Amino acid sequence: MLTERQQQLLEFLKEYHTNNGLMPSTREIQEFFGFASQTAAVSHLRALEKKGVIQKVPGKARALVFPEQLDREEIIDVPIYGQIAAGMASETEQSNEGCLSIDIASLGVPRSAKTFALKVRGDSMIDAHIMSGDCVILELKEPRRGDIVAALIDGETTLKRYVINDGMPYLQAENELYPDLVPVRELVIQGVMVALLRRGEGMVA
Amino acid sequence: MLTERQQQLLEFLKEYHTNNGLMPSTREIQEFFGFASQTAAVSHLRALEKKGVIQKVPGKARALVFPEQLDREEIIDVPIYGQIAAGMASETEQSNEGCLSIDIASLGVPRSAKTFALKVRGDSMIDAHIMSGDCVILELKEPRRGDIVAALIDGETTLKRYVINDGMPYLQAENELYPDLVPVRELVIQGVMVALLRRGEGMVA
DNA sequence: AATTGTTGTTGTCTTTCAGTAAGCATATGA
DNA sequence: TCATATGCTTACTGAAAGACAACAACAATT
8 A cells, every 4th residue: 555665754754753752854854865855755744644644733843643643542651570479579679670561441450550560470370360471460559358469478479369358368379289378477468460461472281 | 749830731741642642832831821921831841851751852843752652662553353252254354342552572572463352252261371351462473383373263263272183283272171173164363372461350260 | 648646856935833031929948 | 048949921033844836757547
């Protein structure tokens, strides 16, 4: 549908946008492609708009938008703090190992929610269908009974189910091989699981 | 850290950006807040930049960026076509039920990959820890043995493991209660699973 | 043979827009 | 008390940037 030249232009727009967070002006496009005239860029943009791959807002500077960006939900950036059951001494230690960017609608959390992510290590939650290597997204909020939580228990963080029995909260593994973590000295809930992201093709049983 | 007025300004910037896909000019900010001067907007922006919540590119029009947007990976929009094992007559029938926007690094697919998503219905893949209600992300590519695939088999689409035995490909459920889908009349692979998104807090066992 | 789309050119015009100077009142912390 | 941050005002400048007119060569259709 797009010609080769138009494809090149679109690619430049995308690259410029991801690098700079804004759109190039027509003269910047002109310069990049070595046009002698600014009008060349303009007419190319017109062609791209006609084919629907960009939208222009007339009269405004750098006012090009990708249509898909417009009807996209708001994106939030969930920091990945590290691995669970493998450290994470305290909440403040943010060993920021990258970010997970996803739209709020798919995550299903309010816009104001404080969220973070942890990579799961171990199979203590396998019966809740949480595998080793999965990335769990947690929200900072009060847990309700039955929630899966990341908890700091006696110095170490684990992912377990939060259960209340006779008014006594404790942690339950979802694997018969693991014992419940009954009455504890200290129990600090660090986050409540709200979503899970599994990645990778080599999903061998 | 931010004053109330600065918070209002930031909120306006975000709202304007999500609505229009670009940043407001200083004069548009002025107009929105009813300032008599454009300089008021400028100095507010300067304050916001000093506090690190926005970045300005000097000399360029509408050149405000949110820092988190800059070090963000590229976002791709994965269309959700519908439910699996519940229809989807053909590949072209895109009953677009929203979109899942996520950064490519977290998805783990190349930028050029053709992807789509399906909501899982049923528990035939429960032993591969794919639950009913999960959202599987699939890529349009050739399956390799052991991959989990969405396949059109005799008119209906299902999510199964792709197995080759004696040069004969067939589909295997990951649940003892379900039979293998052995030699078939037609076997069209619609996508290979590359990721999975589980959502919702009520993750009761 | 005629029309439309692509890919350009030279020029010109006008608006948008960022940036600065200079000033003023009110808070807030050192 | 003095400096600094906040939250504005009026007035001006000049570059940045969009838009248009007119033209031209070369496809690809119709």
